Amino acid sequence: xxxxxxxxxxxxxxxxxxxxxVLFYGLIISGLSDRFASxxxxxxxxxxxxxxxxxxxxxxxxxxxxxxxDSDQWYWGMPFLITLLTIxxxxxxxxxxxxxxxxxxxxxxxxxxxxxxxxxxPVSIPFFFSFQECSDTRYLSGVxxxxxxxxxxxxxxxxxxxxxxxxxxxxxALTAGFIFFLIGASMVGFCFVLIxxxxxxxxxxxxxxxxxKGSVN
Numbered sequence: 001x002x003x004x005x006x007x008x009x010x011x012x013x014x015x016x017x018x019x020x021x022v023l024f025y026g027l028i029i030s031g032l033s034d035r036f037a038s039x040x041x042x043x044x045x046x047x048x049x050x051x052x053x054x055x056x057x058x059x060x061x062x063x064x065x066x067x068x069x070d071s072d073q074w075y076w077g078m079p080f081l082i083t084l085l086t087i088x089x090x091x092x093x094x095x096x097x098x099x100x101x102x103x104x105x106x107x108x109x110x111x112x113x114x115x116x117x118x119x120x121x122p123v124s125i126p127f128f129f130s131f132q133e134c135s136d137t138r139y140l141s142g143v144x145x146x147x148x149x150x151x152x153x154x155x156x157x158x159x160x161x162x163x164x165x166x167x168x169x170x171x172x173a174l175t176a177g178f179i180f181f182l183i184g185a186s187m188v189g190f191c192f193v194l195i196x197x198x199x200x201x202x203x204x205x206x207x208x209x210x211x212x213k214g215s216v217n
Contacts, residue, residue, distance in 0.1 A: 018189025
């Protein structure tokens with residue numbers, strides 16, 4: 001039971017990065033930062049991605065290190081882990097080594113930073129299948145993450161198009177990014193929270209969802 005609680009908490013921690021845009025706009029509305037393009041907005045954005053990315057990374061490391069004892073597919077969570085590490089490193093670099101801090105996709109580090117954030121939804125799909133518990137919830141979460149990834153790839157297309165063809169962020173990229181980060185990413189985050197709520201491990205035995213299926217059969 002103690003291990004189950006720790007794994008539940010790690011899943012909640014993993015969800016943190018998916019809510020960075022909600023917190024970003026919430027803090028802007030509260031008056032902490034009034035413009036995304038301003039230095040204050042960049043500080044806020046990068047500070048949130050660094051903090052929440054670190055929380056999610058720590059939760060992912062613990063979760064994967066624990067489930068690898070019972071799951072042969074634990075390594076499916078590695079792309080998600082690598083993406084989080086990239087977000088942390090680029091956030092740190094842009095925050096402390098760029099003056100003034102900025103998130104410009106035309107610049108190499110800024111480009112990698114934005115792309116890593118966009119890839120959060122696609123790399124969540126294999127992560128959902130890296131463990132055995134909560135099979136039904138994981139499946140639905142994977143399907144939802146796949147649907148949301150469509151918006152991610154649309155945004156990715158516009159950003160790559162703007163960077164390599166027109167070095168100016170277009171309204172299409174901003175619109176697609178807004179939809180993905182504010183709505184889509186938050187929904188993927190809620191999937192992790194839902195799995196955390198339903199997650200149960202009892203000495204490595206199947207979950208309650210799987211036990212119910214077994215009893216029916």
